[in-house]
Amino acid sequence: xxxxxxxxxxxxxxxxxxxxxxxxxxxxxxxxxxxxxxxxxxxxxxxxxxxxxxxxxxxxxxxxxxxxxxxxxxxxxxxxxxxxxxxxxxxxxxxxxxxxxxxxxxxxxxxxxxxxxx
Amino acid sequence: xxxxxxxxxxxxxxxxxxxxxxxxxxxxxxxxxxxxxxxxxxxxxxxxxxxxxxxxxxxxxxxxxxxxxxxxxxxxxxxxxxxxxxxxxxxxxxxxxxxxxxxxxxxxxx
Numbered sequence: 001x002x003x004x005x006x007x008x009x010x011x012x013x014x015x016x017x018x019x020x021x022x023x024x025x026x027x028x029x030x031x032x033x034x035x036x037x038x039x040x041x042x043x044x045x046x047x048x049x050x051x052x053x054x055x056x057x058x059x060x061x062x063x064x065x066x067x068x069x070x071x072x073x074x075x076x077x078x079x080x081x082x083x084x085x086x087x088x089x090x091x092x093x094x095x096x097x098x099x100x101x102x103x104x105x106x107x108x109x110x111x112x113x114x115x116x117x118x
Numbered sequence: 119x120x121x122x123x124x125x126x127x128x129x130x131x132x133x134x135x136x137x138x139x140x141x142x143x144x145x146x147x148x149x150x151x152x153x154x155x156x157x158x159x160x161x162x163x164x165x166x167x168x169x170x171x172x173x174x175x176x177x178x179x180x181x182x183x184x185x186x187x188x189x190x191x192x193x194x195x196x197x198x199x200x201x202x203x204x205x206x207x208x209x210x211x212x213x214x215x216x217x218x219x220x221x222x223x224x225x226x227x228x
Contacts, residue, residue, distance in 0.1 A: 006160075032214065043206060044161075044218045093160055097214055107216060109153075111160040 002028050004096050006110035013084055014118055020080045021113045023094030029074035030096035034107065035067075038091040050077045084117040091115075124207060124219040132227050137194040139222040141207030142187075149210040150183055150190045154203045155221075161206070164192075197226045 003026040013019050023033055031052045036044040048069050049057045056069035068080040077096075081088055091114055095107040124141045131137055141150070149168045153161040167174045167183045167190070174181045180193040194201055204223050208216040 004160075034216070036218075043220050046215065046217070049215065091158070095161075095216075106151075106163060106166060107214065108163070109161040112158075114158070 002096075002098055002108040004030075004094065004108045004110040006092075006094060006113050008113060009111060010114040010116075012116045012118065015085050016083055018080055018082045019084055019115060020078055021092055021094075021115075023077045023079070023096070023110050025075045025096045025098075025108070028096075028098045028108075030077075030098065031074060033071060033077040033094055033096045035069060035077075035079050036093045036095070038093060038112075040091075044093060047079075081115065084115070086117045089115055089117045124205075124222050126222060127220065128223045128225070130225040130227065131197060133197060133199055135197055135226075137197050137201070137224055137226070139192045139205055139207075139224070141190045141192070141219050143190075143207075143209045143217075143219075144188065145209075145211070147185075147209040147211055150181075151208045151210060151216065152179075152181060152190075152192050153206045153208060153218075155206065156203045164205075166210075194224075197224075199226050199228045201226045 005024045007022045033050040035047045037047050038044045046059050047062045050069045050071040052071045052074050058064045071077040091112050093112040095109045151166045152164040155161050165176050165181050167181050178195045183190045202225050204221045206221045207219040
């Protein structure tokens, strides 16, 4: 089946630093990837939709200059949390659609990245 | 904003019992999906039901969809301790965007 990986699985950083999270589709091509954020005991909130070769579409309330998304290839999207602060501590999850599967509504989710900002 | 609302928020049952979780939503949808999440892990896709379908089965899972009431239910039969997890419904609209419900924390006691 379709597999999505994320790296790193967890990261601890100091306030003010930037952190990059990678999302890769391992055995399929993904023209569209999605980035979600999940706080403890809460649901997933869509942050942005990442399209290969174009700018990401951000959800209302998500700062595009703080959460930089790059989708440079059909198998890789990156999320960079710039100047991270403790309130950015969260579980970040990406998902991807299989381009060659045609019209499909199934998204494949990565295992998530736990970000802790001290 | 979250569209899906799930109930119950938490459900605790004994192994072998059936577990039913409900999901309600507000707007028109293309499909509704159910996902499972173990603590601190990613999501696992369980089942997708399209807006023109009323019921779908997959192993011990049974999903129903009532578009007139804008609600769906997930039934897990003969539950096992390994079914312990959070279960989320997600509504799919145009562009494949998913809007997740608040989730139900299921605990299956051995």
